[in-house]
Structures are given as C-alpha cells and as structure tokens.
Amino acid sequence: MAQERIKPRNLRGFQDFLPPSAQARQRIVDTFREAFELYGFAPLETPALETEEVLLSDMGVDANKQIYRFSDLENVKVGLRFDFTVSLARTVAANLNRISLPFKRYQVGPVWRYDKPKRGRYREFTQIDLDIIGVAPYEPEVEMVAAVARGLGKLGADNYIFRVNDRRYLGEVLERLGVVPEKGKDIFRVLDKLQKQGEKKVRDELTGKLLLQDFESALEYERMQEVAIPGEAADGLLAAIKDTSGLREHLGGFLARVEQEGVGEGNIVADPSLTRGLDYYTGFVCEVDIRGAESLGSVGGGGRYDDLLGRYSANPLTGVGMSVGLDRLADALAATGVLEADAGQSSAQVFVAVFDDALRAECASIARSLREAGVPAEMWLAGGNRNGRTLSKQFKYADKVGIPLAVVAGEDELAKDPPCVQLKDLRTGYGQEGKQNEIPRDELVAWVKELLA
RNA sequence: GGGGAGGUAGCUCAGCUGGAUAGAGCGCUGGUCUGUGGAACCAGAGGUCGAGGGUUCGACCCCCUCCCUCCCUACCA
Incomplete structure (x- = not known):
C-alpha cells in the first residue's frame, strides 16, 4: 500500500x-x-x-x-x-x-x-x-x-x-x-527610530506625548512614560x-x-x-x-x-x-548588480564528454590531467555504447550547469598523430571565431588555461 | 507583535454566477537526430486544487478553523 x-x-x-x-x-x-x-x-x-x-x-x-x-x-x-x-x-x-x-x-x-x-x-x-x-x-x-x-x-x-x-x-x-543617565538606554532606543519615523514622532515619544492607540501594549506605553x-x-x-x-x-x-x-x-x-x-x-x-x-x-x-x-x-x-x-x-x-546572483550549478571549468563507453578510460585520463593541473574538470557519468549519439545531450547538460569549456575525444581525434582532442568554448555562440579547435592532447592544459585566463 | 493580500503541476499562472474525466506556458524525461549546447516539432511523466471540517444533489469556487507565503508596519543581520 x-x-x-x-x-x-x-x-x-x-x-x-x-x-x-x-x-x-x-x-x-x-x-x-x-x-x-x-x-x-x-x-x-x-x-x-x-x-x-x-x-x-x-x-x-x-x-x-x-x-x-x-x-x-x-x-x-x-x-x-x-x-x-x-x-x-x-x-x-x-x-x-x-x-x-x-x-x-x-x-x-x-x-x-x-x-x-x-x-x-x-x-x-x-x-x-x-x-x-x-x-x-x-x-x-x-x-x-x-x-x-x-x-x-x-x-x-x-x-x-x-x-x-x-x-x-x-x-x-x-x-x-x-x-538622568538611567534613562539613557531607553532614550537611545527611541532616538534610533529617528531615520525611520521622523523628528516629530521621536520628539513626541521622548516627551511622552504619543497617544495610547499608537502602542502595541500597555507595557510599552508604561515604558514610554518612564522615558518621558x-x-x-x-x-x-x-x-x-x-x-x-x-x-x-x-x-x-x-x-x-x-x-x-x-x-x-x-x-x-x-x-x-x-x-x-x-x-x-x-x-x-x-x-x-x-x-x-x-x-x-x-x-x-x-x-x-x-x-x-x-x-x-x-x-x-x-x-x-x-x-x-x-x-x-x-x-x-x-x-545592486555587484555580484551575480547565480553562479553555475557545477564548479567545473571543463567538461569532458564521453564519446563512447569504449573510450571512457581515455576520457578519464584527460580529466585527470586537467585536475592535476588544478583545473576543475567534470566527466560525463551517464553512458551507453552509443558512438557519439549522446554528445548532444552531454553538451546540453554542460551548457546548463554553466561549465565554460568542453573537450571531446572521439575515435578520429585520438587516432591522429599526435593524438588530438576537440576543445570547445561553450560561452561563445555558433559560428564564432575560436569556438572549437582541434588541438594535440598534450597541449590541452595550456589551451584551457589560456582560454580561462 | 499589529494591519492587508494570497495558496491550483517543479516554476509562473488560467479555470465562467458552484456542474461531471482540472488546463496552458516554462522546466523535466525521451524521440525526430549513430560526431556536437542554447532552435523547432512530437510524445511522456508530474495534481488527494495548502490541511481539516461544514453548507449543497454536486465544491478548486461559498462558510469556519488551522498551516504556510508575500506586502506595509514595530525590532534586528
């Protein structure tokens, strides 16, 4: 039930x-x-x-x-x-x-x-x-x-x-x-209202001239009388x-x-x-x-x-x-616009896409090298042997959680000599200069640091 | 603490003078799409209509009580 x-x-x-x-x-x-x-x-x-x-x-x-x-x-x-x-x-x-x-x-x-x-x-x-x-x-x-x-x-x-x-x-x-100094604390309390309530009201309260209906309780009224x-x-x-x-x-x-x-x-x-x-x-x-x-x-x-x-x-x-x-x-x-109200949901700076589960070990090693260099990196955790089919979903995720850069290491790039990866800047719009580059894998950390600087 | 306005999907809201299976947009999940995010289209999931009681043939709608949220005030960060 x-x-x-x-x-x-x-x-x-x-x-x-x-x-x-x-x-x-x-x-x-x-x-x-x-x-x-x-x-x-x-x-x-x-x-x-x-x-x-x-x-x-x-x-x-x-x-x-x-x-x-x-x-x-x-x-x-x-x-x-x-x-x-x-x-x-x-x-x-x-x-x-x-x-x-x-x-x-x-x-x-x-x-x-x-x-x-x-x-x-x-x-x-x-x-x-x-x-x-x-x-x-x-x-x-x-x-x-x-x-x-x-x-x-x-x-x-x-x-x-x-x-x-x-x-x-x-x-x-x-x-x-x-x-008398004993009244000091109560008087301070009344004076503190000057900015909010204005001079007249404060003066009236100091001299005890406020009407009873202005008070929330008889106790407060009594207290005011002591202040007068x-x-x-x-x-x-x-x-x-x-x-x-x-x-x-x-x-x-x-x-x-x-x-x-x-x-x-x-x-x-x-x-x-x-x-x-x-x-x-x-x-x-x-x-x-x-x-x-x-x-x-x-x-x-x-x-x-x-x-x-x-x-x-x-x-x-x-x-x-x-x-x-x-x-x-x-x-x-x-x-007042001094600080952004919202940062991203992720604290990563680089998203490492997983092209296919068969390449996960390679991807993990890329993520590791970024972390070793002090760059927060997040690798796609969900998976399935889908030969790049989930890339669309992965980029959508990375973009939504506010990660600025993404790396794709697919079969084609890794097969090159030297092995390469695609580095993509998610902050820029479609078709903009420098949005995505194929770079040697060894140079990834340097490129990332450059782009984040 | 005092006064006012409200609570319908995760969010913003619609829902006729009370009428039968409660809707939209956004968001979410999946698909169109076997190498690429912000687009479009399609589908799906998601509601004890804030809670409890009352009036009624019948209540999201009217009445009572409670809970919660927001605004104006009193105090503070």
Whole structure:
C-alpha cells in the first residue's frame, strides 16, 4: 500500500541554498576570511548550542523571546546561539590563561532567532563576525571597520556606507541637558527610530506625548512614560543629533585613521542618531548599508561592549565587534548588480564528454590531467555504447550547469598523430571565431588555461 | 507583535454566477537526430486544487478553523 507522501517543505524562516547561490555565498565568505586574516584575525569556532544559563546571561527581556530554547533528552535546558557575542564572552572567560590580549578573532556560521520571517529576515541566518578584545578605543574600531571595508571592497562592493556613533557622546549630551543617565538606554532606543519615523514622532515619544492607540501594549506605553523627558531637553537632544560636528570631535582621530586605512570619505559618516538596539553596547556603534539596497535592511552592524565578561569573570575586559549578515549582503549585492546572483550549478571549468563507453578510460585520463593541473574538470557519468549519439545531450547538460569549456575525444581525434582532442568554448555562440579547435592532447592544459585566463 | 493580500503541476499562472474525466506556458524525461549546447516539432511523466471540517444533489469556487507565503508596519543581520 502506498505510504502517504511527505511534503518536502522547509521549516519557517529556514532556507536551502542550491549550488548556484551557495557558490556565491561561499565566495563572499572566502573574501572576508582572506581580508580578516590579512589583519591578523584568527578563526574561532564555538558550538551552536549553549546552555540556557549562558545564553540568557546578558540579554534584555526582549531578546529572550527570540532565542530558540528547549530541553535536550537529558532535560538540560539549552538554546541555539542568536549571535556570536555571548559565546565569545564565555570562551574568553573560560580560557583567559590561554588567550593573549589583544584577542583578534573572526567566526562564520549560522545563528538562530525566533522571530517573524520577512524579506531579509530569516530564523536561521549566517553571520560573519569579527571581534577585538582587550584594547581601548578607537584603534580597534579603526581596524575592525577597515577589515570589513576591505572585504566589501574586494567583492567589488564600493557602494557601501558605514554609519558610526558613540553612545558615550550621547551620554554627555544627556548629562549636559540634565537627563538622568538611567534613562539613557531607553532614550537611545527611541532616538534610533529617528531615520525611520521622523523628528516629530521621536520628539513626541521622548516627551511622552504619543497617544495610547499608537502602542502595541500597555507595557510599552508604561515604558514610554518612564522615558518621558522635558520638552527643552528633547529639543536639545534632537539638535545635538542633527549636528555632527560634536560627534566628529568626540571621535577624535578615528575618521582620519579609517580613511588612512582606505575607507573613503564617501563610505563612512558620523551619525549621532545611530544607537542600535542591543543593550550591551557601551561606546562606539556602527552599521553598514549597501547603497541602493537600503530597503533590505543593514547588512552589518556592531559596536563596543565594555563589560563583556561581567557575568563570567572578575576580570573586566573591553572589546569591539561587528557582524556582517551573509544572507542580506548576498541579496544586497545581487540587487545592486555587484555580484551575480547565480553562479553555475557545477564548479567545473571543463567538461569532458564521453564519446563512447569504449573510450571512457581515455576520457578519464584527460580529466585527470586537467585536475592535476588544478583545473576543475567534470566527466560525463551517464553512458551507453552509443558512438557519439549522446554528445548532444552531454553538451546540453554542460551548457546548463554553466561549465565554460568542453573537450571531446572521439575515435578520429585520438587516432591522429599526435593524438588530438576537440576543445570547445561553450560561452561563445555558433559560428564564432575560436569556438572549437582541434588541438594535440598534450597541449590541452595550456589551451584551457589560456582560454580561462 | 499589529494591519492587508494570497495558496491550483517543479516554476509562473488560467479555470465562467458552484456542474461531471482540472488546463496552458516554462522546466523535466525521451524521440525526430549513430560526431556536437542554447532552435523547432512530437510524445511522456508530474495534481488527494495548502490541511481539516461544514453548507449543497454536486465544491478548486461559498462558510469556519488551522498551516504556510508575500506586502506595509514595530525590532534586528
């Protein structure tokens, strides 16, 4: 009796990446890895699963809801990492005796957040994360921004823009305006909405003038009431936020140093309204966008956290870190035409056709010689003794999976002296010059390298 | 989390005011074609019409519940 068929569906907010897009993603990761290592960053790997205790140690109430949590088969309460910072803190605290400061590391991998999936937002997504532990501002910030910018530049994405700020600068502004520092975090959260919601709405929210119906819950309304500050203070805050000169001064040589590192003036701006939501940032904060793909959301962000180890160790340690969202970056680069959305399905550069099964050994040896020379080569695997009858099918396949060159070694070519092969360029159209050549077998590798160069 | 629009073949969709064996294009497989890809023609495979319940002589179509997807918002990568 027929079993009920299972629908091949994915979990909500989870996605498969078929070879074409997986290849594009890996190219991005490789590029960042290379850029980071040029600055001396080393890889770190930590588990996807952490104990609930560790995961919840540093998060605000809001973040808790987004963490995948469950009990394992031995009833241990665990959860999937929702970013790399918590794991980093735990690892550093546990290995203080083996880590020399500054500790510079990067980590690439999936993280999980249980929120409502949307364009540019997934429940499982990949972060490319970079951190420097143990050195005061702003030299680590400079290096971090420069390393990420280098990766973006190498990808050909010159259309990036960093927005940077320092929460302490805003803290000073608050103090000058007579606002108690305890309100700082909530006020930052409100100010962060400036770009999206506009000045009036932000001012109203700061002074507590929003109507109840604008709120999703009574709890949020209550919270807003706690934030409420006097009108003059709100005006002063907004004025300070619109004027970037104070911040530029606060950041000292940071901007100049970043420029020295090759980040152009057009690729970075001081933006006092940027604060970011995460509570653990205590100083520098930044965000990266791809120009022309802003609607996808920022492709990366980060900042300085001055109490990374607070919950794990008596040693205070400062650090800066940021992460690039691979999924969003790939989307943004594809949307702005920087990177092809789709590579081929095959990673081979040469397709070796099998004229007839009787000649398979010859064909395999040709494929082998290409591989020995470092050229990815794929040989036709299906077969049948058909004397060239399947060539049509083979070329169709090679073309579809995006292999640029094809080799045919049939009876006639191999019988020549010296033995020859046909080398065909699948990228060019019919009847074009140089599309197909009969060449000595010994010269194949040289010809292939020439054509691929 | 709040609001809106939708789910029919692998993909994009059509399907009359509810009527009998659910269609097209693309894609896939094979053939026309025993030495050559992107073309043309022919054939084939592929659907419990998102799931469950209800109304009805009869439901892809109407009603309810659930699931899922997309868009606009709130938060983030």
